[in-house]
Amino acid sequence: MDRNTFRGRTPRTKTTTYRRAKALSIFLFSLSSLIAKENVTLLSPNLTDWKRTGAVLDTQAGKKDILRAKENTPTSGEIFLDFEGDVANPEFSESALSHSAKTISVVSSSYISDSKYSIFGKKSAFFSGKRNQIHLGVSGSNFFHAHPEPFTITIPLYLSEQGASSVVLDKTVFIKGKKYGFSLEIEENRLVFYANQLIMKENGTTVSAVLQSPNTLPRKEWIFISIYFDTISNRILLFQNGYQTAQFEADGSGIAGIGFPEVDTSNLILAKSYFGNIDGFHIHKGEPLRARDYSRYHRVKFAEDTKLASHNGSYVTSPVYATKYSHSTLEKWNASMETPKDTQTAVFFRGSNQKFQEEESKGPMWISLEDPKNTKLLPKFKFHQWKIWLRSDPQGKSTPSLFGLNYQIKEQIPPEIPTNFRVSLSREKAKTVCFAWNSNHEREVQENGGYLIYFGVEPDRMIGTIFVNANQGKISTIDGKSENADYKNLKFCADEDTLISNIYITDEDAKSIPKALLDPVFSSRHEKRGALFQEGITYYFKIAAYNRFFDEWEGRDQKSKLSSPLSVSFPKEISQR
Numbered sequence: 001m002d003r004n005t006f007r008g009r010t011p012r013t014k015t016t017t018y019r020r021a022k023a024l025s026i027f028l029f030s031l032s033s034l035i036a037k038e039n040v041t042l043l044s045p046n047l048t049d050w051k052r053t054g055a056v057l058d059t060q061a062g063k064k065d066i067l068r069a070k071e072n073t074p075t076s077g078e079i080f081l082d083f084e085g086d087v088a089n090p091e092f093s094e095s096a097l098s099h100s101a102k103t104i105s106v107v108s109s110s111y112i113s114d115s116k117y118s119i120f121g122k123k124s125a126f127f128s129g130k131r132n133q134i135h136l137g138v139s140g141s142n143f144f145h146a147h148p149e150p151f152t153i154t155i156p157l158y159l160s161e162q163g164a165s166s167v168v169l170d171k172t173v174f175i176k177g178k179k180y181g182f183s184l185e186i187e188e189n190r191l192v193f194y195a196n197q198l199i200m201k202e203n204g205t206t207v208s209a210v211l212q213s214p215n216t217l218p219r220k221e222w223i224f225i226s227i228y229f230d231t232i233s234n235r236i237l238l239f240q241n242g243y244q245t246a247q248f249e250a251d252g253s254g255i256a257g258i259g260f261p262e263v264d265t266s267n268l269i270l271a272k273s274y275f276g277n278i279d280g281f282h283i284h285k286g287e288p289l290r291a292r293d294y295s296r297y298h299r300v301k302f303a304e305d306t307k308l309a310s311h312n313g314s315y316v317t318s319p320v321y322a323t324k325y326s327h328s329t330l331e332k333w334n335a336s337m338e339t340p341k342d343t344q345t346a347v348f349f350r351g352s353n354q355k356f357q358e359e360e361s362k363g364p365m366w367i368s369l370e371d372p373k374n375t376k377l378l379p380k381f382k383f384h385q386w387k388i389w390l391r392s393d394p395q396g397k398s399t400p401s402l403f404g405l406n407y408q409i410k411e412q413i414p415p416e417i418p419t420n421f422r423v424s425l426s427r428e429k430a431k432t433v434c435f436a437w438n439s440n441h442e443r444e445v446q447e448n449g450g451y452l453i454y455f456g457v458e459p460d461r462m463i464g465t466i467f468v469n470a471n472q473g474k475i476s477t478i479d480g481k482s483e484n485a486d487y488k489n490l491k492f493c494a495d496e497d498t499l500i501s502n503i504y505i506t507d508e509d510a511k512s513i514p515k516a517l518l519d520p521v522f523s524s525r526h527e528k529r530g531a532l533f534q535e536g537i538t539y540y541f542k543i544a545a546y547n548r549f550f551d552e553w554e555g556r557d558q559k560s561k562l563s564s565p566l567s568v569s570f571p572k573e574i575s576q577r
Contacts, residue, residue, distance in 0.1 A: 037413040037442045037547075040331065044406040045318055045386075051358070054298075054314035055390060069314040069390045069399040071120050072298045077284030078141055078151075079104040081134075081270075082120035087111060090125065090134065103142065104283060107135040107267055117158050117277050119222055119296055124158070124279035127271035134270040143229070143283065144171070144268070146200075146259040152288045154226045155184070155270075158277035159219055164189045167273040168225070172196065173266040180206075180261050183272075184227065189216050193227060193238050195248065200256045211238045211246035222279075226288035231258050242290045295396025313344070313391030316402065319358060325411045326353045326382040326557050327549040330375045333407035335388065342393040343400045351381025353554035358385065380412075380549070415442045415545040415560040418451065423541050423566040426493060431533045433568055434493040437480065437543060440560075444547035450477035452559070453494070454542045459565040462542065464531050466494050470501035499532050536572030540565040 047065045048057060058066040074080050081090045090109050111125040111132045118124040127133070138144040143151040155168060169184040180197045191213040197206040217223055217240075226239040234255055238246040250258070270281060280294060300311040328351075335347050348366040356363030366387060367378060392399040419438045426432035435453060440446070456462035468475050469492070480490025533539065542562040550558040 037415060037444065039325075039411045039413050040408060041323075041411065042406060042408050043321075044404060045321065047316075047402070047404065049319055051317045051319075052314070053317070054312070055316050064403055067316045067388075067390070067402040069297050069392050072293075072295050072396055073120060073280075074282055074284065074289075077282055078143065079136070079281070079283050081106075081125075081281040082279060083111070083113065083123050083125040084121040087113065103138075103140040104268075105137045107137045109134045111271070114277055117222075117279075119156055119279045119294065121279075124277045125271075126277050127274045129162075129275060130273050133272055135267040136270065138171070138268045139265045143285075144260050144264070146262050147257065148229065148231050148259055149285060150229060150231050150287070151283065151285050152226055152228045154224060154280070154282040154284075154288060154294070155278060156280045156294060157217075157223045157225060158221070158279070159186075159217055159223070160276040161219070162275035166275055169227075169268070169270060170272040171266060171268045173261065173264045175261055175263065178206075180264060181266065182227075184225070186217065186274075190214070191217065191225065191238060191240065191245070193236070193246070195236055195258075198236075198258055198260065199234070199250050200259055202254050202256045209236065209248040209250075211236060211248050213238055213240060213245040215240055215245050224294055228288050229258060234258055237288075239288050242288075297392035297396040297399045299392065299396030300394040311391060311394065313389050314399075316388050316390070317358070318386040320356065320363075320383050320385045322355075322383050323381070323409060323411050325413060326555045327380040327412040328382060328384075329380055329410045329412075330378050330384070331408040331410050332375065333369065333372050333405070335372075335405050336403040337388075337400055338403070339400045340393065340398040343398060344389075344391040345400045345402075346389040348387040348389070349378065349384065350387075351379055351384035353380065353382045355383050356385075382554075412444070412547070412549055412558060414558050415440050415445050415449070415547055417560045417563050418543050418545050420488070421541075421543050421563045421566060423568050425568055425570070426495075429495060431535070431570060432493055432495040433533070433539075433541070434491065435480075435541070435543065436489055436491050438488050439480070439490050440545045442545070442547060444549065444558075445545050448548035449546055449550070450479050451490075451492075452544045452546060453478065453492070454544070454562060455539050457537060457539065459540045459567075462540075464499065464502070466498060466502050468502055468505070470498065475501070475505070496532055533570055535570050538567050538569040540567050542566075 047067055050067065052067065054070050055067055056070045058068065073082065079091065083090045085091065087109055089106075090111075091106055111127055111134065113123045114126040115123050125134075142149055153169065157168065164186065165188070166186040167183055168186060170181070172179060172181040172183065174180070178197055182196060182198060183194045185192050185194065193211040195209040195211070197208055199207045199209060201207065224239075224241050228237040228239065230237065234250040234257060236248045236258065237244055271278060298311070298313075300309055302309045330349065330351070333347070337345055339345055347369045349369050350364045350366050352364045363385070364379070369375070386405065388402055388405075390400045390402065418440055420436075422436045424434055426434050437451075442449070450467075453466040454462040455464050455466070467478065469478050478492055480492050482491050542565050544560045544562050546559040549555045
């Protein structure tokens with residue numbers, strides 16, 4: 001029995017074996033040829049470059065930067081102390097007041113920074129009796145002279161067990177044996193405000209007043225105390241947590257107003273003899289803010305007249321980033337965030353192959369991202385931008401934080417230069433040149449891509465482009481495929497009719513051209529790119545491959561570099577010499 005015969009199989013001949021080996025090699029090449037030219041990159045942008053709207057960047061040595069919502073610090077007033085800076089500089093804060101010109105300044109400061117209790121920021125000031133005080137220079141302020149405009153002093157307090165009897169605020173000067181000014185004190189756990197000789201009469205004399213609150217001050221919680229000097233109506237009002245608890249109103253026609261002595265240059269002393277914490281000390285023009293307006297972060301607002309709520313939140317927006325190549329895709333993303341209870345976050349993305357500016361009103365639409373792994377519906381892009389929304393909880397007690405963002409993109413790499421490019425004159429038809437080359441391996445070239453052939457009269461001066469094939473009235477891309485072509489021997493021949501078809505393309509014919517070539521057709525038609533072959537002239541030819549994403553406006557880079565030039569000389573007839 002023949003050793004090649006087994007269970008009824010016929011012996012293999014050398015020809016059969018060769019054919020099978022050739023078929024297998026073609027099949028394996030077809031698999032390898034469908035390789036997408038892509039590059040996957042993991043990116044982690046620097047948060048310091050991001051634009052912040054209502055947000056701040058926390059930077060700490062040895063720790064990662066953190067983006068969070070900006071605190072709800074006052075934007076107007078003469079002074080605001082949230083004690084985030086050094087003890088010698090308690091004015092430092094996120095508030096715009098810390099960077100503006102003010103007429104009230106810190107003369108001296110002594111307190112203990114306390115990170116356990118705070119309303120704004122991460123610290124408050126702890127005072128332990130007469131050893132700790134803050135002296136404020138107020139002589140240049142419009143609020144502390146003979147005819148002040150209405151103003152408010154607000155002091156958030158956190159009482160210690162020893163704070164039942166304290167002098168919280170004091171401005172006192174003695175003139176000719178009389179005590180002028182005011183003091184805010186705590187007596188038997190209740191607020192008492194002494195207005196010493198502040199009510200001026202028309203006859204030049206002054207009188208005093210005392211405001212006593214009936215409410216007991218609680219322990220282990222923040223209390224917002226406000227004193228409102230209504231100098232227009234000649235009133236002094238005392239508020240506790242936004243509610244009025246005491247009032248003095250100067251009655252009678254003989255009252256000239258409420259004011260301070262002209263010669264008074266005394267300091268305003270905060271925590272003259274006080275036991276407890278203070279955070280967010282605020283002096284500002286006009287009526288007191290509500291206690292709810294002194295939340296650490298912006299809280300929800302509800303309009304009683306319209307019955308509508310609003311809570312805008314903060315935004316952080318990245319610069320417009322650019323990938324190396326167009327038609328990139330977002331594969332996945334991850335935003336590292338801390339989201340306390342009842343806070344809210346959202347991630348937005350936008351991208352385009354066309355360059356756009358960072359302004360919100362320009363560029364592509366923002367797309368909300370929910371699933372970090374579901375990005376299939378996002379547009380392809382070369383330029384892209386991120387935006388993240390951070391919204392505090394309804395009571396303004398906590399805010400979400402962004403620690404970092406990393407994301408993975410897949411870039412569409414342009415095709416390689418076609419290999420083994422050959423050029424020869426046709427023996428069958430005059431002024432006809434034929435080209436052959438190896439097929440590109442990229443899947444995006446083989447599927448709805450193609451080839452461009454450039455020609456010129458010098459190696460570095462191309463005067464025409466052959467990019468479509470006209471066959472029986474139909475226009476198609478150049479793919480090099482024919483009955484006798486294989487992957488190592490793609491073929492295409494061009495004659496004068498081919499050149500004319502590439503130079504003059506009607507609008508009707510353009511409709512049948514794939515999108516990848518719509519814009520080259522446009523530029524070719526309007527820029528008159530092209531020329532006919534001439535006898536007796538040497539032409540240089542180059543070839544390039546393009547993938548299905550190539551077009552002149554959004555994917556010009558999705559084309560390979562040009563091959564080295566090859567030359568062909570068209571003969572000149574003797575009768576024409």
